[in-house]
Amino acid sequence: MIKKAVLASLLSAIGLTGAATAAELNIYSARHYQTDEQLYGNFTKQTGIKINRIEAKEDELLERVRTEGANSPADIFITVDASRLAKADELGIFQPVKSATLEARIPAHLRADNWFSYSTRARIIVFNPEMVKAEQVQTYEQLAEPALKGQVCTRSGSHPYNLSLGAAMIKHNGAEATEKWASGIVANFARAPKGGDTDQIRAVAAGECGVAIANSYYFARLMNSNKPEDQAVIAKVKAVWPNQATWGTHINVSGAGMLKHAPNKEAAVKFLEYLASDEAQTYFANGNNEWPAVPGVKVDNAALNKLGEFKADTLPIGELAATVAEAQRIYDRAGYR
Ligand SMILES: [Fe+2]
Incomplete structure (x- = not known):
């Protein structure tokens, strides 16, 4: 016979307790680069929020969000190019996020109604x-x-x-x-x-x-x-x-938004704000030889340094x-x- 206390500690060791589960965040991403591990790992380190990531092609992810409907576990959708973000937005998958941090960090022309740009190309x-x-x-x-x-x-x-x-x-x-x-x-x-x-x-x-x-x-x-x-x-x-x-x-962008049926809204907003931090901006942009969307954040990238500065179009991305x-x-x- 296993004693009750022993059983409880065994269950707890394999994570099967009745205690509240740790905060989690589910990300569907059509973007994958080698610096992603640091990008996501540091968010977990800072907030204790565990990230579950599903990476696939844009259309696959959109189809998945659509078929999952109100039961979708996805909190955040990340993809590249304004036209793709617009397509996702047209499908009605996003919900607007009001964040003073994001308004202060991301320039107005790089914000759309329902999503934010995090890097430019x-x-x-x-x-x-x-x-x-x-x-x-x-x-x-x-x-x-x-x-x-x-x-x-x-x-x-x-x-x-x-x-x-x-x-x-x-x-x-x-x-x-x-x-x-x-x-x-x-x-x-x-x-x-x-x-x-x-x-x-x-x-x-x-x-x-x-x-x-x-x-x-x-x-x-x-x-x-x-x-x-x-x-x-x-x-x-x-x-x-x-x-x-x-x-x-x-110029075009990589961007992300919170999904309409996000089960972890608080974590999702935290993550969107984290992506605009100096550190995350560096990982996000440098991982694909892009420029940070947040002004003043510098990436140490030999090619980009060599290419130098230029006048970019400031047409609102939306x-x-x-x-x-x-x-x-x-x-x-x-x-x-
Ligand atoms: Fe590309």
Whole structure:
């Protein structure tokens, strides 16, 4: 016979007591980088709140939240690109969070109604100086000019990164000019869109295209890479901060929000506020060669230091996200697929 006290201590040792369970937080994340362990581990260290993470592709996670409905254990949803955050928001999965900390830390243009940006990335122009002149590729608009016929490479027009850029173009130049621009890009293709942004950079280095558009972190990743083949690519190409004389380089974000049926609301708000702390900002941004969303937080990243500063577009991220659907319709009409 096992005595009652012994049984209780055995049960307690394996965590099967009637005592209140420790605070937990459930995160669904479509973003995964090598600094994540420190990012999440330090939150648990600071707050005692245990984090359960499910990482999967964006669509899988959204489908999961939808089918789980009111029973979803998810508290926080993290993903990249304003257009994806907007899509999640349209599905009605978020609930607004009121936080003085977040309002003070995250600049207004990087906050949407139901989610917050935690890092920024720039959509840059990458060119091969043996094929095109630097002065030909200083703006997004120039990429549609006839002088660059047969030179331009991009990933698919339906990809969120290009749709967000299209949305920024609409906000700054108008719908009509953006449609003309998209048609010009299509007319200038060196090849039909294929692959991701890194593939475009490699194609520029290989001379298959004279110029391409890519997110800054792909470029920085190649810059920071020790692989000789990556260094060879970087040696062949140059990066441009587009539109410095006009509306600034288009930037996009990684972001997160609290889910409508979050069972651990208090922990969720704590986590969203933690993500805006200096330390978390460093992990979150540096892990993917991005910039912190909170002004004044510096990351020690050789490639980003080398790339230096630039004038970024300050278009409110919520407005940008709301314009993505229009960008898709314009791209469809222009045949930018
Ligand atoms: Fe990406």
